[in-house]
Amino acid sequence: MSQAVIFGASGGIGAALAAAVATSGRYQRVWAGSRTGSGAPAGTTPFAFDLTDEASIAKAASAIGPEVTLVIVATGILSDGTDFQPEKTFKAQDPAAYARAFAVNATGPALIGKHFLPLLPRRERAVFAALSARVGSISDNRLGGWHAYRASKAALNMILRNFAIELGRTHPQAVVAALHPGTVATELSAPFTGMREGQRLFTPDEAAGYLLNVIAGLNPVDSGQAFAWDGQSIPF
Numbered sequence: 001m002s003q004a005v006i007f008g009a010s011g012g013i014g015a016a017l018a019a020a021v022a023t024s025g026r027y028q029r030v031w032a033g034s035r036t037g038s039g040a041p042a043g044t045t046p047f048a049f050d051l052t053d054e055a056s057i058a059k060a061a062s063a064i065g066p067e068v069t070l071v072i073v074a075t076g077i078l079s080d081g082t083d084f085q086p087e088k089t090f091k092a093q094d095p096a097a098y099a100r101a102f103a104v105n106a107t108g109p110a111l112i113g114k115h116f117l118p119l120l121p122r123r124e125r126a127v128f129a130a131l132s133a134r135v136g137s138i139s140d141n142r143l144g145g146w147h148a149y150r151a152s153k154a155a156l157n158m159i160l161r162n163f164a165i166e167l168g169r170t171h172p173q174a175v176v177a178a179l180h181p182g183t184v185a186t187e188l189s190a191p192f193t194g195m196r197e198g199q200r201l202f203t204p205d206e207a208a209g210y211l212l213n214v215i216a217g218l219n220p221v222d223s224g225q226a227f228a229w230d231g232q233s234i235p236f
């Protein structure tokens with residue numbers, strides 16, 4: 001039995017991904033995880049987890065069990081609408097903001113890997129993908145700012161590269177990838193999408209469609225790399 005697991009199914013992109021994976025009919029079971037463990041899209045099985053509570057991730061892994069051939073981590077945080085905001089200058093850096101960004105954007109996905117990579121089959125194609133962000137690319141950084149978010153996504157990219165190397169030794173058909181969804185109209189992006197000329201803003205459903213196309217085209221040789229919504233490789 002082949003299973004898909006979407007983390008962050010209460011989010012804009014995560015909800016669209018969970019719904020699209022369920023309607024694809026490719027998986028016998030599609031699990032949709034959120035902090036509340038409720039409100040999962042039709043055709044999915046809800047489960048509860050919190051990225052800051054490792055025991056909740058371990059519990060989800062043992063409830064879901066083996067034969068997981070798709071994991072998508074669609075969680076993330078950029079701001080909370082109050083004190084936690086992307087920094088415009090190094091003067092605005094705050095240890096609490098770094099701790100929060102890293103807990104959700106890097107450590108949480110790392111713990112999902114800890115508990116879910118062992119559920120991937122050894123001799124079948126399987127994909128472990130996490131939504132990163134183009135701004136997490138060090139070599140692509142030309143604007144600066146957003147220190148904690150950028151750094152936490154760069155850390156996530158490193159964690160995913162590490163997973164790819166280790167998993168590649170035992171799971172030759174597995175792919176681990178960082179994905180950039182483009183600019184998508186969600187709660188996360190809403191305060192920051194004053195559109196620059198030529199910038200495209202996707203609906204969550206559009207983004208989910210693009211991301212699932214990218215996932216479908218990934219091969220083991222792509223493992224450990226980052227890809228944008230259009231399949232273009234993003235340098236770390």
Ligand SMILES: NC(=O)c1ccc[n+]([C@@H]2O[C@H](COP(=O)([O-])OP(=O)(O)OC[C@H]3O[C@@H](n4cnc5c(N)ncnc54)[C@H](OP(=O)(O)O)[C@@H]3O)[C@@H](O)[C@H]2O)c1
Pocket residue numbers: 007008009010011012013014034035036049050051052074075076077078104131132133134180181182183184185186187188189
């Ligand atoms: N939207 C964009 O334009 C854009 C661009 C580049 C990259 N991304 C990346 O895409 C991903 C999804 O973003 P989005 O736009 O869909 O954001 P969103 O709508 O704000 O969704 C964020 C998701 O993360 C979950 N989450 C936050 N903290 C959590 C925690 N401690 N434990 C479990 N879940 C937690 C939220 O759960 P709750 O509902 O419980 O809060 C929600 O499901 C993020 O990694 C983001 O960095 C987005």
